[in-house]
Amino acid sequence: MADTPVMGFIGVGYMGHGMAKNILQGGYPLWIKGNRNRDPVESLKGMGAQEAATNREMAEKCDIIHLCLPNSPAVEAAVRGQDGILAGARPGLIVIDTTTADPASTMALADQMAAEGVTLVDAPLGRTPKEAEAGTLDAMVGADDATFDKIKPVIDCWAGNITHVGGVGAGHKMKLLMNMIAMSYAAVYAEATVLGAKVGISPQTVRQVIGSSRLSNGFFETFMRYTVDRDPDAHKFTIANASKDVRYANAMAADAGVLSLMASAARQYYAHVEAIGAGGDFVPMLGDHMARLNGMDMAEEVKKGQG
Structure with missing residues (x-):
């Protein structure tokens, strides 16, 4: 060389x-x-x-x-x-x-x-x-x-x-663990924000309370920057890519003979968004799709929280 x-x-x-x-x-x-x-x-x-x-x-x-x-x-x-x-x-x-x-x-x-x-x-x-x-x-x-x-x-x-x-292969294994955590976070954040809005807790309140607690992290901040501020460029990582990563993590777990209930559950949300043709949406937009599944519009819930 x-x-x-x-x-x-x-x-x-x-x-x-x-x-x-x-x-x-x-x-x-x-x-x-x-x-x-x-x-x-x-x-x-x-x-x-x-x-x-x-x-x-x-x-x-x-x-x-x-x-x-x-x-x-x-x-x-x-x-x-x-x-x-x-x-x-x-x-x-x-x-x-x-x-x-x-x-x-x-x-x-x-x-x-x-x-x-x-x-x-x-x-x-x-x-x-x-x-x-x-x-x-x-x-x-x-x-x-x-x-x-x-x-x-x-x-x-x-x-x-x-x-x-x-050694070779360890990097990809570690990355799947990282993205299994991250994409499960996204699913939980979206689900909690939708549930909150349904029971009268605005997305803004969710961001303020969680964001100022020990539960906050950089991923939460970018997720909520889209959810509340509606910034489409907050986290430019597609749902199709997220879905692929969680599939790979589940396959790795299956190969290892390890139970993976959380990763399996998270995969369903990403698979749904891909199935309806919206895999090009970014990960924080998962909350919009969850809201629609529950008869809600997340942008409208954010507007209510501004009042």
């Missing part, structure tokens, strides 16, 4: 754009590959990134490639496809998968890639696109010690809180 390794980044969407920008600002040469949305691609090209036509071309040119994709099938396609990473990979290539992915898929990919001399690292993310742009994301890294030491200066470009949680 060169003194300054050449970077690649596949998936420059909500999270990936900021991460890739910070890699560029860290002084690394960068190749990118986006999807249908050209805006982040053109933005990064304007900062000095070069665009690869295929994942294979990127693998031929890069020493370290980041993936920031929607799910495990997308990761598998990026790696195994006809013009995928493995088709152009050289021994010594490192792939850092920041996707929230299925650990079973991660382990199978890691074994296949290792046979070709390629190292897979799982480094899923915590926090939001705001922190991605600021370079202050959380990273949960699954890698052997030597690989972790090699890639940490790169991860430092886009993460402010880095935890080496274990």
Whole structure:
């Protein structure tokens, strides 16, 4: 690997754009590959990134490639496809998968890639696109010690809180635990806020009482910033992604033979919103859907609370 390794980044969407920008600002040469949305691609090209036509071309040119994709099938396609990473990979290539992915898929990919001399690292993310742009994301890294030491200066470009949680696969397992908690929080916050409104406790009162207590946290604050302030950009994480993460957590529990009643219950709310075609809504909007299921309009409940 060169003194300054050449970077690649596949998936420059909500999270990936900021991460890739910070890699560029860290002084690394960068190749990118986006999807249908050209805006982040053109933005990064304007900062000095070069665009690869295929994942294979990127693998031929890069020493370290980041993936920031929607799910495990997308990761598998990026790696195994006809013009995928493995088709152009050289021994010594490192792939850092920041996707929230299925650990079973991660382990199978890691074994296949290792046979070709390629190292897979799982480094899923915590926090939001705001922190991605600021370079202050959380990273949960699954890698052997030597690989972790090699890639940490790169991860430092886009993460402010880095935890080496274990070997390959451990990062994705930890991320599923994190998102199982977060998405269960969202379901509980939504359910409690709707119940409160139904029995005469306004969403504003719920925010004031819980927000000033030991039960408050950053996730609660962003959830209520949408619920009460109606800020649609409070937490730009889609219900479809949340649903996928909770499904993966439930699958991990099933594989481990562990009872998972809370995760199973939370999954139903996200599955419902996806089923009615609103998976593109953001997670704090879950409360609006719960309100409708109970014959209420959350925006109207907020207006009542202003009176």
